[in-house]
Amino acid sequence: MKKTLLFTAMAVALINASAGSLSVSVVDKEGKPVQDAVVVIVTTNKTAVPKKPLATQAVVAQEKMQFIPSVTVVPVGAKVSFVNNDPWDHHVRSSPAGMGQFNATNAGFELRLEGKSDGKPAKASEVTLDKVGVLGATLLGCFIHGSMRGYVYASDSPWAAKTGADGMAVFDDLPDGAAQIKLWQADQLIDVPMQFVTIGAAAAKSSFQLTVVPRRRRV
Numbered sequence: 001m002k003k004t005l006l007f008t009a010m011a012v013a014l015i016n017a018s019a020g021s022l023s024v025s026v027v028d029k030e031g032k033p034v035q036d037a038v039v040v041i042v043t044t045n046k047t048a049v050p051k052k053p054l055a056t057q058a059v060v061a062q063e064k065m066q067f068i069p070s071v072t073v074v075p076v077g078a079k080v081s082f083v084n085n086d087p088w089d090h091h092v093r094s095s096p097a098g099m100g101q102f103n104a105t106n107a108g109f110e111l112r113l114e115g116k117s118d119g120k121p122a123k124a125s126e127v128t129l130d131k132v133g134v135l136g137a138t139l140l141g142c143f144i145h146g147s148m149r150g151y152v153y154a155s156d157s158p159w160a161a162k163t164g165a166d167g168m169a170v171f172d173d174l175p176d177g178a179a180q181i182k183l184w185q186a187d188q189l190i191d192v193p194m195q196f197v198t199i200g201a202a203a204a205k206s207s208f209q210l211t212v213v214p215r216r217r218r219v
Contacts, residue, residue: 033167067150
């Protein structure tokens with residue numbers, strides 16, 4: 001038992017010792033920082049895992065005619081709960097994001113959530129992202145309110161994150177070696193070519209520029 005614990009501790013220490021950092025910057029067509037772009041790192045080391053893995057459960061609220069958060073990043077197989085905090089009914093309908101959203105035959109899940117009554121809990125419904133076709137970005141909409149739009153990104157890599165207001169996504173514990181960087185952004189319908197990077201002792205940096213200016217987010 002002691003030998004097993006010692007071996008495990010040594011293995012974890014070795015993984016942590018070989019972890020490297022990567023900063024990814026995303027700007028729009030005009031060179032301005034892009035928030036809520038999804039950056040996914042695919043490493044050659046398939047056994048390493050992040051110190052803080054992606055949450056396997058998430059909540060997406062419908063509030064003030066919006067999906068909040070507008071972009072949710074989870075691993076494939078995660079459970080996503082949709083909650084209606086508005087006093088009127090909403091739908092949740094899903095379809096592939098990107099060019100796939102224009103194909104009406106690519107329907108995903110559909111939910112209907114009753115409006116929230118005063119003094120009563122909000123209505124909620126849960127979906128598990130374990131079906132074929134959930135990988136990557138899913139567009140969320142509402143049949144009743146066509147202006148509502150949100151996204152769920154299901155990543156098959158444990159290293160995935162959204163960019164902040166500064167357009168940056170930072171990964172601090174990537175395993176050493178070659179890695180691919182993939183980028184997704186809701187208004188960038190044409191895929192951005194992936195980039196390649198080598199993770200090592202020195203901090204690595206990468207940058208992407210979209211070919212579009214994303215629509216302004218409602219506040």
